[in-house]
Amino acid sequence: MVERLARNIAALPDGVIAAAERAIVLEDLAEGLRRENDAWTGQFVRPAAMELIREGLARGAQTSAGERDLGGLLRKVAG
Structure with missing residues (x-):
């Protein structure tokens, strides 16, 4: 299970992991959700x-x- 998850993460296109990391804002979850949405929609181009x-x-x-x-x-x- 862990190995499969690691392979799936490693297979993600460039930029996906960095975008997810930029979205995490523990102090302000609403801001984190906004950043996550922006990062996700930015991947479509x-x-x-x-x-x-x-x-x-x-x-x-x-x-x-x-x-x-x-x-x-x-x-x-x-x-």
Whole structure:
């Protein structure tokens, strides 16, 4: 389980981990949520993210089955 999580984190596109780290503001959770939202939406303009989203949607990421195993589906797309 831990090894799989580590592999999943290591496979994230450039910038995702840094964006998540910038979003954490323990003193002000509302500010942290705003930063998280800004960081998340900023990822959509990255070519790797756009390709992942397109391929994920083409493979059914928006369906109930796709949403239940979104991580697995996206790992197949990215792999």
